Amino acid sequence: MSEYLLKAVDISKAFVGVQALDAVSLDIRPGEIHCLAGENGCGKSTLIKIISGVYQQDAGYIEFNGKRFTRITPLEAIAMGIQVIYQDFSIFPNLTVMENLAFNTELAAGRRLVNKRRMRTVAEEALSKINFDIELDRLVGSLSVAEKQMVAICRALMFDAKLIIMDEPTTALTRKEVRALFEIILKLKEQGIAILFVSHKLNEVFEISERFTIFRSGKHIVSGNTSELDDRKFSYYMTGREFDAEPFRPRYEGGECVLEVENLAIEGAFEDVSFRLCRGEILGITGLLDSGRSELALALFGLRRSTGGRILVKGKEIAMGSPRDAIEAGIGYVPEDRLSEGLFLPRSIADNIVISEIDRLTGALSVLDFRRYRQEVEDWVRALSIATPDPENACSTLSGGNQQRVVLAKWLACKPDVLVLNGPTVGVDIGSKHDIHRILQRLANEGMAVIIISDDLPEVLQNCSHLLIMKDGRIVARPDPGSTDENTVLSHML
Amino acid sequence: MKKKFRKLISRTEFYIALVFLALCLLIQLRSGQFFTPNNIVDILSALVVPGIFAVGAFMVIISGGFDVSFPALASLTSFVTTKVLLDAGWQGGVWLPFLIALVLGALLGAFNGLFIGYFELPAMIVTLGSSSFFKGLMQGALNSKQLAVIPVGMRSFGTSALFVAKNVESGLTSRMPTTFLVLAGVLLVTWFLLNRTMFGRGIYAIGGNPVSAHRAGFNVRRTRFLLLVYVGMISALAGLCRVCMMQQMHPTNMLGMEMNVIAGVVLGGTAIIGGAGTLFGCMLGTGLIVLVENSMILIGIPTVWKDAFVGALIVIGTGISAFQVNRARRAGLRNVRKGAAL
Numbered sequence: 001m002s003e004y005l006l007k008a009v010d011i012s013k014a015f016v017g018v019q020a021l022d023a024v025s026l027d028i029r030p031g032e033i034h035c036l037a038g039e040n041g042c043g044k045s046t047l048i049k050i051i052s053g054v055y056q057q058d059a060g061y062i063e064f065n066g067k068r069f070t071r072i073t074p075l076e077a078i079a080m081g082i083q084v085i086y087q088d089f090s091i092f093p094n095l096t097v098m099e100n101l102a103f104n105t106e107l108a109a110g111r112r113l114v115n116k117r118r119m120r121t122v123a124e125e126a127l128s129k130i131n132f133d134i135e136l137d138r139l140v141g142s143l144s145v146a147e148k149q150m151v152a153i154c155r156a157l158m159f160d161a162k163l164i165i166m167d168e169p170t171t172a173l174t175r176k177e178v179r180a181l182f183e184i185i186l187k188l189k190e191q192g193i194a195i196l197f198v199s200h201k202l203n204e205v206f207e208i209s210e211r212f213t214i215f216r217s218g219k220h221i222v223s224g225n226t227s228e229l230d231d232r233k234f235s236y237y238m239t240g241r242e243f244d245a246e247p248f249r250p251r252y253e254g255g256e257c258v259l260e261v262e263n264l265a266i267e268g269a270f271e272d273v274s275f276r277l278c279r280g281e282i283l284g285i286t287g288l289l290d291s292g293r294s295e296l297a298l299a300l301f302g303l304r305r306s307t308g309g310r311i312l313v314k315g316k317e318i319a320m321g322s323p324r325d326a327i328e329a330g331i332g333y334v335p336e337d338r339l340s341e342g343l344f345l346p347r348s349i350a351d352n353i354v355i356s357e358i359d360r361l362t363g364a365l366s367v368l369d370f371r372r373y374r375q376e377v378e379d380w381v382r383a384l385s386i387a388t389p390d391p392e393n394a395c396s397t398l399s400g401g402n403q404q405r406v407v408l409a410k411w412l413a414c415k416p417d418v419l420v421l422n423g424p425t426v427g428v429d430i431g432s433k434h435d436i437h438r439i440l441q442r443l444a445n446e447g448m449a450v451i452i453i454s455d456d457l458p459e460v461l462q463n464c465s466h467l468l469i470m471k472d473g474r475i476v477a478r479p480d481p482g483s484t485d486e487n488t489v490l491s492h493m494l
Numbered sequence: 495m496k497k498k499f500r501k502l503i504s505r506t507e508f509y510i511a512l513v514f515l516a517l518c519l520l521i522q523l524r525s526g527q528f529f530t531p532n533n534i535v536d537i538l539s540a541l542v543v544p545g546i547f548a549v550g551a552f553m554v555i556i557s558g559g560f561d562v563s564f565p566a567l568a569s570l571t572s573f574v575t576t577k578v579l580l581d582a583g584w585q586g587g588v589w590l591p592f593l594i595a596l597v598l599g600a601l602l603g604a605f606n607g608l609f610i611g612y613f614e615l616p617a618m619i620v621t622l623g624s625s626s627f628f629k630g631l632m633q634g635a636l637n638s639k640q641l642a643v644i645p646v647g648m649r650s651f652g653t654s655a656l657f658v659a660k661n662v663e664s665g666l667t668s669r670m671p672t673t674f675l676v677l678a679g680v681l682l683v684t685w686f687l688l689n690r691t692m693f694g695r696g697i698y699a700i701g702g703n704p705v706s707a708h709r710a711g712f713n714v715r716r717t718r719f720l721l722l723v724y725v726g727m728i729s730a731l732a733g734l735c736r737v738c739m740m741q742q743m744h745p746t747n748m749l750g751m752e753m754n755v756i757a758g759v760v761l762g763g764t765a766i767i768g769g770a771g772t773l774f775g776c777m778l779g780t781g782l783i784v785l786v787e788n789s790m791i792l793i794g795i796p797t798v799w800k801d802a803f804v805g806a807l808i809v810i811g812t813g814i815s816a817f818q819v820n821r822a823r824r825a826g827l828r829n830v831r832k833g834a835a836l
Binding site: 092104 | 689690691692693694695698699701702703705706707709710711712765768769770
């Protein structure tokens with residue numbers, strides 16, 4: 001028996017000219033929890049697909065249990081005990097738990113007829129491996145995300161698995177469910193099963209893994225013991241940049257007051273919210289999910305009608321009935337769920353950037369002036385360093401961080417006086433997060449008034465000049481972000 | 495017991511059955527003619543052809559696509575079968591026409607299956623095209639005309655009856671056609687395929703999630719191909735039954751049936767996105783449409799209103815299905831949001 005269960009050596013893979021993996025290596029010891037980390041598009045998924053036989057590498061080889069392979073088919077991978085739990089779990093929502101669990105073994109055994117009794121036995125056996133208790137006749141579509149994941153894990157365990165690869169397993173789980181998942185992972189480890197845990201979330205990497213490997217743009221950056229890793233190093237390995245978490249210092253002088261909110265209320269969501277915002281300031285609004293912070297954001301942009309109080313922009317009261325009113329008053333809004341509310345994903349990056357200022361780019365007869373259109377797009381792609389070979393590509397081709405920049409560009413193109421951002425860096429990788437923070441600080445220093453609504457405490461503490469803490473629909477504290485800490489803020493929130 | 499009841503009332507078939515029963519009772523109340531032996535036999539007889547078609551359409555919808563070519567396929571196969579046997583002067587039994595129709599149906603089904611299964615094109619697009627192609631082949635290349643006479647074996651099969659039902663009061667009689675056995679056979683075989691073979695479970699699995707099905711080890715391409723071959727065969731059977739029952743071959747008579755058949759299937763609780771539905775529900779939905787088409791006259795609604803009623807039924811029934819899909823999706827989204835919040 002060799003020291004390593006799996007060794008992937010010098011694996012390269014290119015897709016139509018793009019080098020997805022460039023001579024990367026990965027090794028996993030039997031029964032260890034190994035974390036493979038890297039930002040979106042770094043080649044993690046490609047490597048998983050090569051190990052599980054879905055793709056074939058262009059160069060390099062894989063050693064499993066000391067046996068060397070230059071190519072693996074999906075069936076061979078399963079036979080050797082490699083199981084992948086994909087992000088979508090590869091389940092059938094329209095079928096029962098029993099069928100979901102039993103299909104793979106039935107098919108692997110080459111069965112042609114259905115035998116319910118045998119399938120039931122198989123399914124019960126699968127559940128017993130991690131003592132997961134669930135009704136076998138329930139439709140999988142009616143289960144919670146965590147339960148679906150458990151079904152997928154049980155199914156993976158049926159093939160005498162030696163290595164289970166989990167692709168971003170915690171994405172849609174609540175904190176409690178993540179905890180339960182980690183317990184299962186530790187239990188599997190006790191049974192001698194190695195886990196390859198793919199993630200880009202820092203805290204998870206630290207919490208669960210013994211060893212780690214980090215990829216960056218298709219290259220192997222580092223492998224080692226997690227105990228030797230810290231925040232700073234992790235960020236550096238992931239992005240290749242050092243981040244100096246510099247707190248925001250307002251530099252814009254003589255900022256007039258642009259936004260005044262007086263006793264604003266929406267019945268059942270929040271009440272009595274008042275604040276003033278001047279040019280050059282960044283106001284942070286934080287609170288738990290039910291604190292009313294999101295409703296406040298929607299009210300500021302006219303997406304929800306307020307039931308009391310008033311909003312003044314540059315001293316003039318605005319009847320905020322629709323987003324159009326807000327835009328005309330000079331307020332821009334970057335929504336929480338950029339995928340459904342902020343972007344037209346199938347349309348080009350260029351179209352998305354200019355969509356809200358399209359009226360200004362027309363020439364005679366209201367026909368679009370293409371020279372100005374291209375110039376405008378080019379300017380924004382450069383200003384926000386949106387990583388794309390061609391702005392005519394669909395927005396869906398971008399990573400989360402870059403999509404968020406497109407949303408930003410779209411609003412900045414309208415030159416708003418006030419920019420409201422709801423959860424600006426949710427689901428964005430470290431590097432982009434840092435960049436977005438820098439962009440926001442720069443905008444403020446150029447004279448824009450910015451509101452960041454977020455429950456990411458380091459984010460608001462680091463980037464805001466003022467802070468409002470909401471709880472149960474009311475403002476409960478207004479600490480100075482420079483002289484307070486996360487625990488104090490948290491105690492106000494809870 | 496309570497749990498079983500709750501499970502029962504959560505199923506679409508339950509409501510379709512209720513509507514079905516309510517309609518039967520309404521017709522009975524208004525006319526007193528519904529629950530008479532001859533009326534019931536008449537309806538069952540009218541169910542044969544749409545029923546067999548519905549089974550085929552149902553299976554394709556379960557796999558996640560729509561087949562709209564079955565009327566054209568049935569017309570072409572039954573025309574060729576009838577024509578060839580007439581020209582050859584076949585005087586024997588009905589087994590040969592059925593054999594020819596099955597082979598032709600399998601071939602045309604394979605044509606669909608090749609594009610849908612192996613070239614992975616959407617079933618709706620392929621069958622829209624093949625529907626035109628089959629029609630064109632029949633009317634152009636084969637220069638189809640109405641065949642007023644059909645081979646003797648087919649004629650006697652079409653007129654033969656399992657039994658004759660008589661309404662004692664009115665004295666009216668209705669014959670239960672032997673072709674009903676074809677429907678029964680198709681239902682039996684299909685039920686077995688769908689529920690007792692891995693091929694059938696594969697159809698459900700593919701309808702649920704084709705990528706997962708592939709990863710689980712189903713041969714997705716072959717399953718889709720064989721499915722379309724099978725559907726071609728049973729559609730050809732339906733076509734031949736129609737010709738036998740009508741005692742003549744009318745090339746365009748079946749064309750246009752696809753919409754009502756598919757509507758019946760969806761009405762019976764089959765999910766339009768695929769993966770969910772039962773044969774029982776499929777038959778209930780089809781039965782409902784046949785019922786409305788045949789019994790409006792019994793409650794004094796003129797036949798000219800038939801289309802309006804069938805249309806309304808389709809809009810409401812399929813609308814409920816679409817509404818459920820939307821609600822499920824929204825509920826799913828809410829769960830994700832809730833999950834992310836904690």
